[in-house]
Amino acid sequence: MTRKRQDAGPPPFLGPLPGNERRSLADILRAETFGGLVLLAAALIALVWANSPLADSYEHVREFEFGPSALGLHLSVAHWTADGLLAVFFLVAGIELKRELVRGELSTPATAALPIVAALCGMAVPAGLYVLVSATGGGSPEGWAVPVATDIAFALAVLAVISTHLPSSLRAFLLTLAVVDDLGAIAIIALFFTDHLNPAFLGAALAGLAVFFLLQHFHVRGWWWYVPLGLVIWALTYNSGVHATVAGVAMGLLLRATPLKGEGSSVGDRSAHLLRPVSAAVAVPLFALFAAGVPLSGEALARVFTTPEPLGVVVGLVAGKVIGVFGGAWLAARFTHARLNPELAWADVLGLAALAGIGFTIALLFGELAFPAGATAESVKAAVLIASLISAAAAGAVLRRRNAVYRHLSDEEERSSDNGGADDPGAATGGSGR
Structure with missing residues (x-):
């Protein structure tokens, strides 16, 4: 049965995407999912290493320093991974952000409202809960930022293990969030x-940008211009x-996100395609290896x-993310023009909000x-x-x-199709049935 499209207001968040956008999204998801599995392996190695009889060697490698002292870059291995590899x-995050702002789901207010509100609430509520728990116990408020971030690579890896029939819109929601x-x-x-800003170096960095x-x-064009300059x-x-990671973001935001006439893809897309495997499979796992032990x-x-x-970190990530992301998304749908994709139910968003509590890398x-x-x-x-x-x-x-x-609904549709369409599959996929 063919249904007519009803024009009932602004387009839903993460509705049907053009073919090239779907391919780009699929590439991102594949790289991040694989990277999440590598990240998990690195974290497990770090934990085993740091809690084994070889724990002293872990600390020795982690604190080993190298690099040119004259340039202020004689750093430990842990420092190099945190400030350098991250x-x-x-950089890849900056490119993706630019793409979303220019021609993605964040390019129009109607589609941007829901993920922005959900993400902001998903940061504010965990931070607030951390401060509340910490202050109640007489602890330091300095760690308020620890539970605010979601580890997309880890979250997508968990989603990949769970999902066989979940809508692709759920993965896209997580990515945009x-x-x-x-x-x-x-x-x-x-x-x-x-802290301790050096105006001369900051001015020189801005001149480089x-x-x-x-x-x-x-x-x-030409990597030989951009790599040394970067x-x-x-x-x-x-x-x-x-913090040196800000340089990566700034350069990612400056890369062009729209292709020129005659270009198959923009320089930002090409750069992300090259750098995403390095980020997901090398940079982030190595950071985890020397941070998670x-x-x-x-x-x-x-x-x-x-x-x-x-304790404030655990409460912030486990409870704060669920309350913030789910509550923020619901408020955006209730009080703004944003609408949830008809493919999704609010129970799906609840699961996604819990998944957002995986805050590993950041x-x-x-x-x-x-x-x-x-x-x-x-x-x-x-x-x-533990919270993750x-x-x-x-x-x-x-x-x-x-x-x-969703697997049950898919099986019903297949049986209906095998019966020559005698049953209306649309009846099985209505929102009330989910």
Whole structure:
């Protein structure tokens, strides 16, 4: 049976996409899903290594320093992975953000409202819960940013394990939510974790970005222009006092997101295609390898639930993300022109909100920035790991049930088709039946 399209207001968030947009989205999902599996493996290796008889060797490798001292870049391995390799991750995040703003789901107010509100609430509520729990227990408010971010690679990997029949719109929702979430994380790093600014280096970094912009403006091609310039901008940003990952975001936002006449794809799309595997399978897992290795003794685990700072992280990620993302999405749909895709039910969004509590990569980074060393730092890292596992388990419980519902609907449609269309499959897929 063919249904007529009803023009009942603005287009739903993440409705049908053109073919090229679907292919681009599929490429992103494939890379992030694979990267999430590699990330999980790296985290497990780090935990086993740090809690084995070889724990001293883990710390030795992690704290080993190398690099040119004259350039202010004699850093530890952990520092290189956090400030250097994660810049590649944020470069790709900047490219994706630019694409979404220019020609994606964030390019029009009607489609942008729902994910933006959901993402912002999904950051504000966890931060607020952390401050409340920490203040109640007499802890430090410095870690308020730890539970605000979602790890898209880890979340998509969990979704890939669960999903066989879930709508593709659910994955697209998660991806768009993560893009806005990344922008919030970038802003937090720039505004709240920047100390002791060096105006000379900052000015030189801005001048480098201006040259980067001019090269884009005049359509100059060739990696030999951009790679050396990008490395210089990164080094200047690091020495300026601004967290070096901000340089990656800035360059990603400056890359052109629309193709020129005669181009098959934009320079941003081509760059993302090349860099996404490096980010997902190398940069982020190596960061996890040297950030996730925390002692998990009985005493350390007990501190997670008896110390205000790590307890605030757990509450923020597990409860705050669900309340913030789901509540924000519902409020956007209720009080703005944004509408949820008809393919999805609110139960799907609930599972997605639980999945957003997986805050692994950026949460660990914020933990290191807020608590550079000491017992609290180790407890906060352990809290991130535990909260991410709890969120993954909760999301798995909800989404597995939803997957079973969609599988049942798919089987009914197949049986109807085998019967020559005697039954109307549309009756099986109505919103009230989900």
